Structure formats: structure tokens, C-alpha cells
Amino acid sequence: MENYLDEIHKSRLALLPFQEVYFRKMGAIFYEKKVELNQAKVQLQEYSDELLAWVHEVKAPLTAINLMLEHVEDLELRRKLENEWLRLHLLVDQQLHQTRLHSIEKDNYLTEVELKPIIYKEIRAMQAWCIEKGIGFDVDNLTETVLTDSKWLAFIVRQILSNAIKYSPADSEIIIWTEADATEAILLHIKDTGIGIASEDLPRIFQKSYTGIIGRESTQSTGMGLYLAYNVAQKLGIRIHVQSKIGEGSLFTLRFPLQNEYAKLTGR
Structure with missing residues (x-):
């Protein structure tokens, strides 16, 4: 500490005693x-490393259980177990x-990504849940490609789809479906016919742990999915827009940035 204070002292002009x-x-x-x-940063990093290690440890038995489910002969029981497994997995x-x-920023890789494989993979992952509720999908051709990180984009889509199915x-x-806006930016739309979101909840649905009026009626709602999706999207330059009314469902739109917007975002 003395060296630290001496450096401060040398950088100053002559001062009065007080x-x-x-x-x-x-x-x-x-x-x-x-x-x-510095100590807090070290502790936070240690906690993060321990939590990541725990998550990876949990994923191993989850994978094993998923494989075991294929051997359950009772179809009704299998579907119930698959749904509970999916909730835990999510x-x-x-x-x-x-x-x-x-x-x-250290864990993303921007590249040309096809939307169709990502969307279909996430739909297939929730197939058991959709079968149980009788939910179907009307999917456009989705031939567009966007410049983004495929893994993080899949996570965003997963949160929006799971909410759409849940409600x-x-x-x-x-x-x-997809379309281009007036600036030629690609828009990805995901629309459900669910219970919708109250107008007073809309400005706050991306806040951490906020579940809204509907969420308070469901023990399955954690309020984390949309919060995480929104924060990931911001870091990738993706804008999420929501239109919704109670009883009329919700429309989530992802706007992917143009090439020049990515350049501003990444500084490249």
C-alpha cells in the first residue's frame, strides 16, 4: 500500500499539511x-466456474435418463416422463x-446461419410437450440466412417457443414466418394463439424474474426465459418486439441487424 500511496504523492504538487x-x-x-x-471479482469467477461445473455434472444423468425413456413401454407414462424431463432440461x-x-463476447462466433435448421431442431426438441397438448406448427419456407451466432440464436428461439407452447x-x-422490413433487415416472427400478455405487463416482460399477472397463476413460470433471451439478443444486435393482447395470443418478432449495424456492434 505504501508504494501505491507514494505514486499518488509523487504525482501531486506541494500541498499544505492538512x-x-x-x-x-x-x-x-x-x-x-x-x-x-479484486477479491469480489475472484469470488464471482470461482462461483461461476463452480456453477458451470455443476450444470455439466447434471447434464450427464439427464442425457442418460432421456435414453432410458425410450425403453418405457407404457406410452402414456413415457409421455408424462418426457414432459417432466423436458421441463428439467430447460x-x-x-x-x-x-x-x-x-x-x-468471448463465447460467440458470428457467421452466416440458416434459420430453418435452427427452428426445426428446437421444435423437434419440444415434440413430446407439443404432442401432449396437441399443438401444431405452421412454418414458412425459412430459406433466409442471417449473420449471427447459431448457438445463442437457438437459445433465444428456445425461450420464445417454450413460452408459446406453455401458454x-x-x-x-x-x-x-419471415419477411424483410423497409431497411431489408430480416424479421423472424413467432405467433401463438395463447392467453396473451396484459397491456400493463408488456413493458416489463423482459425484466429479471418478472412473471406478470399470468405468471402468478402458474408455478411453472420463473420469469427468467424472456429476460435471458432479451439480454442475449441485445449483445448480438438482435431486437425483440412483442405485440400481444389478453385472449388473442402473442407475436414475437426478432429483427436481425444489417451488415453495417453488425460492424458498429463489433467494432469490425
């Missing part, structure tokens, strides 16, 4: 807070991506 005491006191406080901040997946969110009535349909 000023000298003041600056030394302030220097000592700054040094103490700097040490505390929660673990959320925790994994939440832990990685603070370092997403849609039985025997309903989710519609997915």
Missing part, C-alpha cells in the same frame, strides 16, 4: 476498495446460459 493528510486518507480508502473489488439449460451470459391452449397452432 491537504497531505486528506489525500493520504483518500488514497488509503481507494486502495482498500480496489483490493475488495431449467438446467437456462442456468447454463445465464452463467455464461456475462462472458458472451397456448390445447389443439392450437403456432405460426412461424
Whole structure:
């Protein structure tokens, strides 16, 4: 600490005695807070590493259980178990991506990505849930490609799709299509005919742990999915827009940035 204070002292002009005491006191406080901040950063990194290790440990038995489910002969029982497995898998997946969110800049790879394979893969992953509720999909050709990170984009789509399925009535349909806006940016639309979102909830649906009026009526709602999706989207330059009314379903739109917008985002 003495060296730290000496450096501050050398950088100053001659001071009066009371000023000298003041600056030394302030220097000592700054040094103490700097040490505390560094210790907090180390502790946060250790906690993050431990949490990631735990998530990876949990994923191994989840994979094993999923394989075992294929051998359950009772179809009704299998579907119930698959649904419970999917709920657990989605929660673990959320925790994994939440832990990685603070370092997403080091964990993304921007490249040309086809939308169709990503959308279809996420739909297939939730097939058991959709079969149980009788939910179908009306999917456009989705021939467009966008410049983004495929893994993080899949996570965003997963959160929106899981919400659409969760809050849609039985025997309903989710519609997915794309178009270009006036600036030629690609828009990906995901529309459900579910219970919708109250107008007073719309400005806050992307806030952490906010479940809204509907969420309070469901023990399955954590309020984390849309919060994480929104924060990931921001870091990728994707804008998420929502239109919804109670009883009329919700329309989520992802706007992918243009090439020049990506350049501003990444500084390249």
C-alpha cells in the first residue's frame, strides 16, 4: 500500500499539511476498495466456474435418463416422463446460459446461419410437450440466412417457443414466418394463439424474474426465459418486439441487424 500511496504523492504538487493528510486518507480508502473489488471479482469467477461445473455434472444423468425413456413401454407414462424431463432440461439449460451470459463476447462466433435448421431442431426438441397438448406448427419456407451466432440464436428461439407452447391452449397452432422490413433487415416472427400478455405487463416482460399477472397463476413460470433471451439478443444486435393482447395470443418478432449495424456492434 505504501508504494501505491507514494505514486499518488509523487504525482501531486506541494500541498499544505492538512491537504497531505486528506489525500493520504483518500488514497488509503481507494486502495482498500480496489483490493475488495479484486477479491469480489475472484469470488464471482470461482462461483461461476463452480456453477458451470455443476450444470455439466447434471447434464450427464439427464442425457442418460432421456435414453432410458425410450425403453418405457407404457406410452402414456413415457409421455408424462418426457414432459417432466423436458421441463428439467430447460431449467438446467437456462442456468447454463445465464452463467455464461456475462462472458458472451468471448463465447460467440458470428457467421452466416440458416434459420430453418435452427427452428426445426428446437421444435423437434419440444415434440413430446407439443404432442401432449396437441399443438401444431405452421412454418414458412425459412430459406433466409442471417449473420449471427447459431448457438445463442437457438437459445433465444428456445425461450420464445417454450413460452408459446406453455401458454397456448390445447389443439392450437403456432405460426412461424419471415419477411424483410423497409431497411431489408430480416424479421423472424413467432405467433401463438395463447392467453396473451396484459397491456400493463408488456413493458416489463423482459425484466429479471418478472412473471406478470399470468405468471402468478402458474408455478411453472420463473420469469427468467424472456429476460435471458432479451439480454442475449441485445449483445448480438438482435431486437425483440412483442405485440400481444389478453385472449388473442402473442407475436414475437426478432429483427436481425444489417451488415453495417453488425460492424458498429463489433467494432469490425
